[in-house]
Amino acid sequence: MTKLSEREWAVLTALWETGGATLGELSDALRPDTGWSRNTVLTYLARMEAKALVSIDKTACPHIYQAALDREACQARERHSFLQRVYRGSAGDLVAAFLKEEPISPEERDRLRKLLDEMEV
Secondary structure, three states, rough: OOOHHHHHHHHHHHHHOOOOOOHHHHHHHHHHHHHHHHHHHHHHHHHHHHHOOOOEOOOOOOOOOEEEEHHHHHHEEEEEEEHHHHHOOOOOHHHHHHHHHHHHHHHHHHHHHHHHHOOOO
């Protein structure tokens, strides 16, 4: 699978959140954030179907569009790509950078400590 564009992420996110939608429903869901017309959404869906990113149930009337990819798998792939590209694979450097720039709550800190303890780092 190739890297997803921002627009492909937008379409897939809407499909993951709805669990599948008609063109009209998907257009309505995407319009507030993207301003896309129904025709623009249809163009993206056709392109994404050709890339096997979206599946279309053409037996339903109107057609039902669904994400052909698992959200968690896409997120994992994106995290891995980012980690390799920006931090040369160093998860510790990534976490340290985030913690220096964004404060976390005591609850988040406790969860992070517990996670690290469970990993026996």
